[in-house]
Amino acid sequence: MKGLVFDIRSFSVHDGPGIRTTVFLKGCPLQCHWCHNPESRLMETTTVSRTHKLGEACVELSENIGKLMSVEEVIGRVAADAPFFEESGGGLTISGGEPLMQAVFTKELLEEAQARGIATAVDTSGFASRESIEMVLPHTRLFLYDLKLADTARHLHYTGKPNALILDNLRWLSAHEATLIIRIPLVEGITDTEENLSGLRTILASLKGVIRIDLLPYHHTARHKYDRMSMYFPLEGMNAYDRNKAEHIKSTFLHLAPIVSVDG
Secondary structure (H helix, E strand, O other): OEEEEEEEEEEEOOOOOOOEEEEEEOOOOOOOOOOOOHHHOOOOOEEEEEEEEEOOEEEEEEEEEOEEEEHHHHHHHHHOOHHHHHHHOOEEEEEOOOHHHHHHHHHHHHHHHHHOOOEEEEEEOOOOOHHHHHHHHHHOOEEEEEOOOOOHHHHHHHHOOOOHHHHHHHHHHHHOOOEEEEEEEEOOOOOOOHHHHHHHHHHHHOOOOEEEEEEEEOOOOOHHHHHHOOOOOOOOOOOOOOHHHHHHHHHOOHHHOOEEEEOO
16 A cells, blocks of 8 residues: 655654654545645645755756555554654654545554554645545544634635634544544634634534644745745745734633643
8 A cells, every 4th residue: 555645854852742754645525725735635646846956057857756565664654663652652644735635545544653553643724525524534533623613604715715624623533532632723813713713613612622722823934935836925024923922812712621732
């Protein structure tokens, strides 16, 4: 069994408890205006060019993003970090893109990690079939779950998809005793409006199993990726999110989870 992987990142501290190795899979059904991994969207290997300076000369280089890897190859990379997992309470997180677009591969990665005693987590947008979620749930109890916009029309406008499926899956996971870390992007004038934040708080108040809420202020460090891939950048000109404003918003979520953080 092989899956399409675009990155494997060791020593991650923002993708679940402890020190983790995060495996990023290609393919995403959403097109969020603030997406930090636009290279993850297509379920195929893509080629991008970049300019490399050698003294006074500029050399055009090409780079393939996305590689077919077997379960054994991926888990071999992950298992090399096992000593750090044991000391920190970390493990494997499968992210993307949307890892549940490759649900069978994700399930097999989780299953093999469990067999080796490695803790597991899935970072998901929630826009996936119930069958996919049911497939992976026996092999991880921890989900890092993105929650962006409460209103379905605004969700459709800013991500390309409505949110009914996402909310249904979130409630289903909560009812089936999953452990949830909720991740909310803070984007000026889009996700940080009082109407949206109030709607998100109402959704969260109805859930069980939420152990943490991470507020993720928008930043534009991924801007260069859009240039390299000749992609339109929807938030051109938007500044990085104000830290003080993020801290104030954090205070309005403190009653909804044992831990609420800015930046994750």
